[in-house]
Amino acid sequence: MDGIQLALMVASILAFYLSYLVLLRRSSKLRDVRGPASPSWIFGNVLQLTLSKNYGEYEFQWLKKYGSAYRIKGFFGEDRLMVSDTAALQYMLNREHFVLGPSFGNAGRLTYSTGSVWLVEERDHKRVRTPLNAGFTAAAVRSYIPIFERVAQILTEQFDDITSDSVGDVSPLFGQATLAAVTEAVLGLSLDDLGDEYISTNLKLMYEFKGSAFKDLVLTIMCRTMTANQSATQLLVDALLGWIPVPFRDLASRIPVEPFKFIHRAKYMSNEIGMKVIQNSKNAKSRGLDGTCGLYGDLVGNTGPTFSERDIVDQTSLLLLAGQDTTANTLTFGFIELARNVDFQEQLRAEIHASLGSGDAKTYDTMPLLNAFIKEVLRMYPAVAVSDRLATEDVVLPLSEPIITSQGTQISEIPILKGQVVYMGTAQYQRSESRWGPDANEFNPSRWLKEGGALNGEGVSSYANLLTFFGGSRICLGWRFALLEMQIFICELVAKFHFSLPDEDHLNARCRYAFTLQPVLPDGKKAAFLQIKRVM
Numbered sequence: 098m099d100g101i102q103l104a105l106m107v108a109s110i111l112a113f114y115l116s117y118l119v120l121l122r123r124s125s126k127l128r129d130v131r132g133p134a135s136p137s138w139i140f141g142n143v144l145q146l147t148l149s150k151n152y153g154e155y156e157f158q159w160l161k162k163y164g165s166a167y168r169i170k171g172f173f174g175e176d177r178l179m180v181s182d183t184a185a186l187q188y189m190l191n192r193e194h195f196v197l198g199p200s201f202g203n204a205g206r207l208t209y210s211t212g213s214v215w216l217v218e219e220r221d222h223k224r225v226r227t228p229l230n231a232g233f234t235a236a237a238v239r240s241y242i243p244i245f246e247r248v249a250q251i252l253t254e255q256f257d258d259i260t261s262d263s264v265g266d267v268s269p270l271f272g273q274a275t276l277a278a279v280t281e282a283v284l285g286l287s288l289d290d291l292g293d294e295y296i297s298t299n300l301k302l303m304y305e306f307k308g309s310a311f312k313d314l315v316l317t318i319m320c321r322t323m324t325a326n327q328s329a330t331q332l333l334v335d336a337l338l339g340w341i342p343v344p345f346r347d348l349a350s351r352i353p354v355e356p357f358k359f360i361h362r363a364k365y366m367s368n369e370i371g372m373k374v375i376q377n378s379k380n381a382k383s384r385g386l387d388g389t390c391g392l393y394g395d396l397v398g399n400t401g402p403t404f405s406e407r408d409i410v411d412q413t414s415l416l417l418l419a420g421q422d423t424t425a426n427t428l429t430f431g432f433i434e435l436a437r438n439v440d441f442q443e444q445l446r447a448e449i450h451a452s453l454g455s456g457d458a459k460t461y462d463t464m465p466l467l468n469a470f471i472k473e474v475l476r477m478y479p480a481v482a483v484s485d486r487l488a489t490e491d492v493v494l495p496l497s498e499p500i501i502t503s504q505g506t507q508i509s510e511i512p513i514l515k516g517q518v519v520y521m522g523t524a525q526y527q528r529s530e531s532r533w534g535p536d537a538n539e540f541n542p543s544r545w546l547k548e549g550g551a552l553n554g555e556g557v558s559s560y561a562n563l564l565t566f567f568g569g570s571r572i573c574l575g576w577r578f579a580l581l582e583m584q585i586f587i588c589e590l591v592a593k594f595h596f597s598l599p600d601e602d603h604l605n606a607r608c609r610y611a612f613t614l615q616p617v618l619p620d621g622k623k624a625a626f627l628q629i630k631r632v633m
């Protein structure tokens with residue numbers, strides 16, 4: 098068989114396989130569920146969902162029109178379900194009958210170790226998660242206060258450098274600060290200890306991908322998790338990759354071309370760092386020294402048949418990235434809102450000036466404006482704004498708010514077939530007017546100060562009824578960590594600096610979604626410029 102025949106045969110098998118998948122997915126049970134018209138057979142509504150200029154342009158309209166469960170089109174005519182209904186979300190939150198969907202799963206497997214707590218499935222999840230929980234209890238997180246305060250001091254120095262120029266990009270500063278905090282808390286290391294190569298790789302993952310050259314295109318597809326520079330082609334290739342069975346996809350990523358080498362190198366570096374920390378801790382302990390430095394140091398003393406050193410190492414790439422980008426972007430959006438709402442900023446500053454001094458976590462928790470502000474930022478800018486899940490068996494999704502089908506019938510449950518992609522619409526849940534009131538689309542921290550709370554009806558999770566950290570057994574491991582870190586950074590910076598928006602519109606950030614909600618300039622570059630003045 099010559100090369101052409103072989104290529105034809107492979108292409109035919111692939112075409113047959115894809116047609117089979119299209120047919121399989123088209124036989125979904127969602128035909129009667131209403132939803133927006135699809136502008137394209139190839140892309141369905143995916144480009145509207147993912148590449149709108151300002152995140153949510155279409156989604157929030159669809160929510161108003163069709164309610165908290167509706168059908169959208171995926172690639173090649175595939176039906177997908179979008180839910181922001183409380184009962185449906187609660188059902189899905191434990192992921193019992195759902196695994197990560199093609200987009201999240203694909204990106205996750207390429208970026209993180211398959212043994213990381215986010216990627217392991219039910220059987221292993223509890224085994225891996227339980228020992229990690231110890232580093233993220235309220236008490237454990239309080240012990241990180243000195244770390245957060247030290248990093249906040251460094252941020253102050255960096256903001257002072259900006260005030261000499263007056264307008265500066267705060268996004269990378271928050272990126273470095275959150276990486277520094279998680280690195281010290283988890284690994285007991287400083288940013289310098291991570292090494293120049295890790296830092297430059299991290300910057301590339303967070304900021305520098307462009308979709309132009311082949312190398313960058315492939316990198317962007319694989320690491321779309323972190324980049325705001327997505328294009329329609331990248332999303333299409335990503336979707337096609339999602340249809341290739343996992344073992345083949347994993348095998349393909351072993352082809353020794355530059356982009357694949359880069360992503361594997363990034364993971365390898367994280368693992369090396371994790372292994373070194375474990376080794377140093379063991380050496381210290383064998384010499385009778387404490388050897389507990391950061392969460393990893395504590396975990397080394399507690400390994401056994403169910404949680405090994407390999408399990409610890411496997412968390413490194415995930416913890417460093419999940420602990421960095423989510424919190425950095427949330428902080429960035431928070432400071433943009435402070436710059437837009439100067440009166441509120443003044444009130445918050447007054448509260449901070451009146452309360453500070455004790456450096457106690459309890460004090461932060463009793464500052465009403467500070468916490469109302471943080472909750473409102475988390476409501477309006479949930480880092481994981483929408484996330485795809487794949488049903489692993491036939492299930493019936495319950496709805497707390499019934500919907501009207503295209504046949505005019507009212508239904509309060511939706512049958513889902515195994516293999517169906519269902520989106521969890523975090524941002525939509527948090528913009529629903531029936532839940533948050535007619536001003537749900539406005540930034541209004543005072544809603545959290547109302548007697549009876551901000552939410553009408555039942556919520557989905559333990560923290561402020563927000564879905565931002567999800568909930569159930571898979572609730573964000575670092576949610577308390579992120580809250581205290583943000584409380585400390587905000588108090589430090591708002592006490593000392595005044596923030597306003599730059600005059601030039603091209604420097605004003607928009608909101609774009611690429612796995613996390615990101616601040617981007619009109620040209621797509623991830624950045625957020627603010628005018629900063631010292632006040633104290």
Ligand code: HEM
Nearest residue numbers: 214215419420423424427480481566567571573574575579
């Ligand atoms: C504002 C900040 C943050 C937000 C909004 C956020 C959001 C989330 C969400 C929505 C998930 C669930 C994802 C899914 O199941 O698909 C998650 C999981 C996770 N997060 Fe966070 N996160 C934040 C900060 C952090 C921090 C600071 C850390 C670590 C220090 C962290 C570590 C993790 C880990 C390890 C998981 C996987 C948990 C599991 O599957 O059991 N996150 N986060």
